[in-house]
Amino acid sequence: MSGILDGKRILITGVLMESSIAFHAAKIAQEQGAEIILTAFPRPTLTERIAKKLPKPTKVIELDVTNEEHLGRLEDVVRAELGGLDGLLHSIGFAPQDALGGNFLNTPFESVATAMHVSAYSLKSLTMACLPLMPEEQGGSVVGMTFDAQFAWPQYDWMGPAKAALEATNRYLARDLGPRNIRCNLISAGPLGSMAAKSIPGFGELAKVWDTRSPLAWDMSDPEPxxxxxVALLSDFFPKTTGEIIHVDGGVHMMGA
Structure with a gap:
């Protein structure tokens, strides 16, 4: 039986732990027929260890999305490994500790700038680094990860504006890359017990919202949905969907009081 990613070549960032959404995306992508390549920073050895738990062996390359030299060599490394790309997953976000946990009013611009560069601007820089790998006649799919930026969440602080910038960046990429048949969409996931979540002080307070407001039962320990x-957005099953945010959050995003 064929998979929905048969013959697709996908670059996946953000595989840090088995609890990472990116790990589950990589696993399902392989099960659905894709060839994948993983990127890692700052510890490629950690990702290499986790990658051994995937169904098939895959190459891991070091990539700091704020490093122009790393971005510049990405095309050659990926072309040598896969020949080209049909899609990529941007699962990258970071804010210094003084930009989180109730410190919003006191965060210095340097920390805000770091959060914006790593979490939002990098969607553009990574996509542009991969652009020459996507055949013009076929296009491709760019998928990123957000956490609903319509709201001010407890403890989330400057990651909120960074995600809002990511969501806007996705729309502008969708506008400008549409003529090349490249779709750009985001998944807005509910809270999960990933490494990224654990780095946010008081994350449990934020996650409690899902206990009472999620129409569908939400399991913080299950990144598979x-x-x-x-994987659905990386496939050809959404051929005319771009600039969109698909919520995988149990339905919390649409609940009123």
Missing amino acids: AGRGV
Whole structure:
């Protein structure tokens, strides 16, 4: 039986732990027929260890999305490994500790700038680094990860504006890359017990919202639904969907009081 990613070549960032959404996206992508390549920073050895738990062996390359030299060599490394790309997953976000946990009013611009560069601007820089690898006649799919930026969440602080910038960046990429048949969409996932979540002080307070407001039962220990959403957007099953945010959050995003 063929998979929905048969013959697709996909670059996946953000595989840090088995609990990472990116790990589950990579696993499902392989099960659905894709060839994948993983990127890692700052510890490629950590990702290499986790990658051994995937169904098939895959290459891991070091990539700091704020490093122009790393971005500049990405095309050659990926072309040598896969020949080209049909899609990529941007699962990257970071804010210094003084930009999180209730410190919004006191965060210095240097920390805000770091959060914006790593979490938002990098969607553009990574996509542009991969652009020459995507055949013009076929196009491709760019998928990123957000956490609903319509709201001010407890403890999330400057990651909120960074995600809002990511969502806007996705729309502008969708506008400018549409003529090349490249779709750009985001998955807005509910809270999960990933490494990224654990780095946010007081994250449990934020996650409690899902206990009372999610129409569908939400399991913070299960990243697979979000991984499935990523794979669906990487496939050809959404051929005319771009600039969109697909919520995989149990329905919390649409609930009123």
